[in-house]
Amino acid sequence: MGPSVIDFLATERRLGTYNYEPIGVVLSRGEGVWVWDTEGNRYLDCLSAYSAVSQGHCHPKILAAMVEQAHRLTLTSRAFHNDQLAPFYEEIAALTGSHKVLPMNSGAEAVESAIKSVRKWGYEVKGVPDGQAEIIVCANNFHGRTLGIVGFSTDPETRKHFGPFAPGFKVIPFGDAAALEEAITRNTVAFLVEPIQGEAGVIIPPSGYFTKGRELCTANNVMLVLDEIQTGLGRTGKLLAEQHEGIEADVTLLGKALSGGFYPVSAVLSNNDVLGTLRPGQHGSTFGGNPLACAVARAALRVLVEEGMIENAARQGARFLDGLKDIRANTIREVRGRGLMLAVELHPEAGRARRYCEALQAKGILAKDTHEHTIRIAPPLVITSDQVDWALERFATTLTQDFS
Numbered sequence: 007m008g009p010s011v012i013d014f015l016a017t018e019r020r021l022g023t024y025n026y027e028p029i030g031v032v033l034s035r036g037e038g039v040w041v042w043d044t045e046g047n048r049y050l051d052c053l054s055a056y057s058a059v060s061q062g063h064c065h066p067k068i069l070a071a072m073v074e075q076a077h078r079l080t081l082t083s084r085a086f087h088n089d090q091l092a093p094f095y096e097e098i099a100a101l102t103g104s105h106k107v108l109p110m111n112s113g114a115e116a117v118e119s120a121i122k123s124v125r126k127w128g129y130e131v132k133g134v135p136d137g138q139a140e141i142i143v144c145a146n147n148f149h150g151r152t153l154g155i156v157g158f159s160t161d162p163e164t165r166k167h168f169g170p171f172a173p174g175f176k177v178i179p180f181g182d183a184a185a186l187e188e189a190i191t192r193n194t195v196a197f198l199v200e201p202i203q204g205e206a207g208v209i210i211p212p213s214g215y216f217t218k219g220r221e222l223c224t225a226n227n228v229m230l231v232l233d234e235i236q237t238g239l240g241r242t243g244k245l246l247a248e249q250h251e252g253i254e255a256d257v258t259l260l261g262k263a264l265s266g267g268f269y270p271v272s273a274v275l276s277n278n279d280v281l282g283t284l285r286p287g288q289h290g291s292t293f294g295g296n297p298l299a300c301a302v303a304r305a306a307l308r309v310l311v312e313e314g315m316i317e318n319a320a321r322q323g324a325r326f327l328d329g330l331k332d333i334r335a336n337t338i339r340e341v342r343g344r345g346l347m348l349a350v351e352l353h354p355e356a357g358r359a360r361r362y363c364e365a366l367q368a369k370g371i372l373a374k375d376t377h378e379h380t381i382r383i384a385p386p387l388v389i390t391s392d393q394v395d396w397a398l399e400r401f402a403t404t405l406t407q408d409f410s
């Protein structure tokens with residue numbers, strides 16, 4: 007007998023930093039939409055590691071690409087070229103219609119890299135006086151956990167006692183184009199925003215918001231930076247969430263699913279101007295663009311397209327959303343989503359969402375609460391109709407329970 011669930015949890019609590027509060031399940035295996043715990047119980051994964059496992063757990067083709075590359079060459083640093091970087095650039099640029107690519111590792115690093123790049127662009131191309139660049143961001147944003155990023159978060163929990171923070175950010179309400187128009191000055195270099203606010207609880211802005219935002223950015227020579235780290239790569243039923251609005255960002259940030267769930271890979275994609283300002287010695291990363299990461303990302307993108315996962319996300323997302331909307335339960339305040347990025351917001355009187363997630367776990371579904379009263383639902387994009395229906399039955403019985 008190996009260690010019990012209690013042993014794992016106790017050791018984590020004793021030696022680990024208590025910066026997460028996971029659901030009490032210890033996972034040891036995954037395949038497609040399913041994961042298994044150490045006791046052999048099977049669960050449908052309705053979180054997908056916050057969208058990083060969109061292609062499904064341990065996808066065999068991504069695994070094969072990773073193993074094959076791991077046998078050949080894993081890390082060179084950018085001091086030398088490697089034979090995976092150029093094909094990765096070519097494939098991701100062709101797929102997304104981008105002109106330049108900057109490979110990084112985590113999502114937060116991609117965001118930081120974009121901030122540095124648009125500031126540099128502001129000074130060297132737009133002509134903003136040195137040290138005056140302003141970046142507009144939205145209330146309730148989530149762009150990662152580095153100091154630069156938490157400095158412009160509006161969630162007190164993420165900021166408290168981590169200051170002092172870097173200046174140069176202006177916060178406006180999300181979904182309010184008039185507020186954006188008002189906030190733009192001659193020194194504004196960028197508007198950094200999520201197409202749908204994921205961590206805030208899957209908040210979808212009013213339609214037309216991004217069309218107007220795009221117009222305002224173009225008219226004022228401001229770079230529209232879309233953080234598609236969570237919404238990108240098929241999650242919302244399109245390759246990029248911007249396609250729902252028929253617009254194009256100047257800078258697009260990808261991460262999470264670019265990893266295929268295997269190995270952290272992120273990327274800044276842009277037009278020529280923004281990333282074109284970076285010169286040798288001005289930015290970099292030891293692991294960014296390494297051959298193993300590139301091989302994994304290439305396979306992750308390939309299976310996403312070849313196996314029709316984006317279309318499947320649109321189809322199954324609609325089925326899931328309709329099914330959730332059909333559940334008659336007075337615990338539910340609102341159901342919302344686009345593609346397979348879904349959320350059920352509970353009435354505050356219904357009790358904490360966490361209780362419902364624990365009840366779902368007992369029924370074989372892993373989902374995660376966010377902001378007290380919201381259950382987020384984001385299964386791998388390979389989910390089938392039968393699996394959606396299976397999940398819906400369990401959501402229905404759980405949501406009609408009362409944990410208040």
Ligand SMILES: *Cc1c(COP(=O)(O)O)cnc(C)c1O
Pocket residue numbers: 056111112113114115117148149150151200204205233234235236237261262
């Ligand atoms: C997850 C996420 C990030 C940060 O990515 P990490 O890999 O955790 O650093 C940034 N932006 C958005 C929208 C995210 O969902």
